[in-house]
Amino acid sequence: MEDFNDIKALWTQAAPKQSVDASIVIRAAKMYKARIILRTSAGILALAGALIVVSLVAFHYQFRFATTKVGIALVILAIVSGMLMNSQLVWLLLKPNSTMDNKTFLKTIKALQQKEQYIQTKFLSLYFAVLSIGMMLYLFEFTYGGLLFSIIIYSATMGWILFAWLYLRPRSIRKQRERTQKIIDQLEGVAAQMEE
Amino acid sequence: MNFEQVYNEYRPRVYRLCMGYVADEAQAEDLVQEIFITVWQNLHTLKNEAYVGTWIFRIASNQCLRTVQNTRKKKQVVPLPETTNTTPETEERIQTLYRCIAELEETDRILISLVLEDLPQAEIAAITGFTEGNVRVRVHRIKERLSKKMQANGRL
Numbered sequence: 001m002e003d004f005n006d007i008k009a010l011w012t013q014a015a016p017k018q019s020v021d022a023s024i025v026i027r028a029a030k031m032y033k034a035r036i037i038l039r040t041s042a043g044i045l046a047l048a049g050a051l052i053v054v055s056l057v058a059f060h061y062q063f064r065f066a067t068t069k070v071g072i073a074l075v076i077l078a079i080v081s082g083m084l085m086n087s088q089l090v091w092l093l094l095k096p097n098s099t100m101d102n103k104t105f106l107k108t109i110k111a112l113q114q115k116e117q118y119i120q121t122k123f124l125s126l127y128f129a130v131l132s133i134g135m136m137l138y139l140f141e142f143t144y145g146g147l148l149f150s151i152i153i154y155s156a157t158m159g160w161i162l163f164a165w166l167y168l169r170p171r172s173i174r175k176q177r178e179r180t181q182k183i184i185d186q187l188e189g190v191a192a193q194m195e196e
Numbered sequence: 197m198n199f200e201q202v203y204n205e206y207r208p209r210v211y212r213l214c215m216g217y218v219a220d221e222a223q224a225e226d227l228v229q230e231i232f233i234t235v236w237q238n239l240h241t242l243k244n245e246a247y248v249g250t251w252i253f254r255i256a257s258n259q260c261l262r263t264v265q266n267t268r269k270k271k272q273v274v275p276l277p278e279t280t281n282t283t284p285e286t287e288e289r290i291q292t293l294y295r296c297i298a299e300l301e302e303t304d305r306i307l308i309s310l311v312l313e314d315l316p317q318a319e320i321a322a323i324t325g326f327t328e329g330n331v332r333v334r335v336h337r338i339k340e341r342l343s344k345k346m347q348a349n350g351r352l
Contacts, residue, residue: 003343007293011312013282014290016211018225022203022232029233098234098258099241099251102306103325105258190261193303194325 043084050080068141074134078127085123103194110187117180121173128169132161197245199236202252207232209313210256216309217260219291219298227263231256253315253323257306296345300338307331308338 054076058069096108135157143150210231214224234255242251282290297305303324310320317335321328 003347004339007342007346008312008314010286010289010293011212013286014212014215014293015208015282016225016228017221020207020225020229022200025203025229025232026199026236028229029236032233033237098255099238100258101254101323101325102257102261102303105254106261109262190302193301 046083047080050076063141065141065144067137071134071136071138071140074130075138076134078131078134081123081130082127085120085127103191106187106191106194110184110191113180113184113187117177117184120176120180124169124173124176128161128164132164135161197239197242197248199239202235202239202248203232206249206252210252212313213253213256213306213309214260215294216297216312217302217305218263219294223263227259231259234259249315250319250322253310253313253319257310257323260306261302292349293346296342296349299345300341304334304338304341307334308342311335311339 054073057072063069096105096112098105100108136154139153139157143153207228211224211228214227214231215221218224218227231252235252238255242248297308300308306324307320307326310323315323317328317331320326320335321331324331326334
């Protein structure tokens, strides 16, 4: 094909406009690695810090009820797991291997996106559930004995929980789902081009 | 295997693949950098040095395919380069070629760029995951389509 030979000749004349030294790429790669290490360390430190706080509170303060200690532990557990999810630490474990062939790679990243979508949805529900239960248990000791006071406090807490469960949670899930679904749809579009 | 050696040998080829995929100088440079970061991180896992080309083109094409969410949104116009070793007319033809390739479907862009890089069909099959027979059929079709596009742009 004569025309295509011209195209090929043209292609071989094309060269990068910028000359970027290998050392710059190595520096960027090292910085990327350092960022990952920092992010991972921050996640682990947050977890360790939370465990120390829970232990100190549990041993230092003389709560009358065990429910208070359990409540604090659950609230902190929810907060820390939320921090870990936001730090993207979990997603580092799901990083695909980019040295596989295109077809397998597309299948893998699509499966990973679906897994991410599933984890995020389940996690959000679990997060709100644990946080709510933790708050209810924590408040129990302080409202114990005063009926009116406990009704007011529990009504306010229940109101917040209902708002979070019925409005904030579905809204966050919908947003995350839309984002990942869009990527999944686009990946499916490319994967469909590879059907033989 | 030495990273600098691999980088210097494959950077122009990877750059062309990326430019054919996105037809945008800045985006292509970002992609090239990301690709070579991945190469640097994984070079120690490469068992057989004889397959370094296949290995790098796999990383490069996978990285390009991952950008699908960004490239589908906007078709960018390639700005004319500020400095180049080629004549302005050749440079303009090269930019038109990049644009014509970037108008193809995502997998076709990868296939044709690998063909233009003179890779044998068996290697293209190993990079993309297509069978050799399928590569042959597809490449024939893409060559025709690309030639027509270039002719329509008055560049052949």
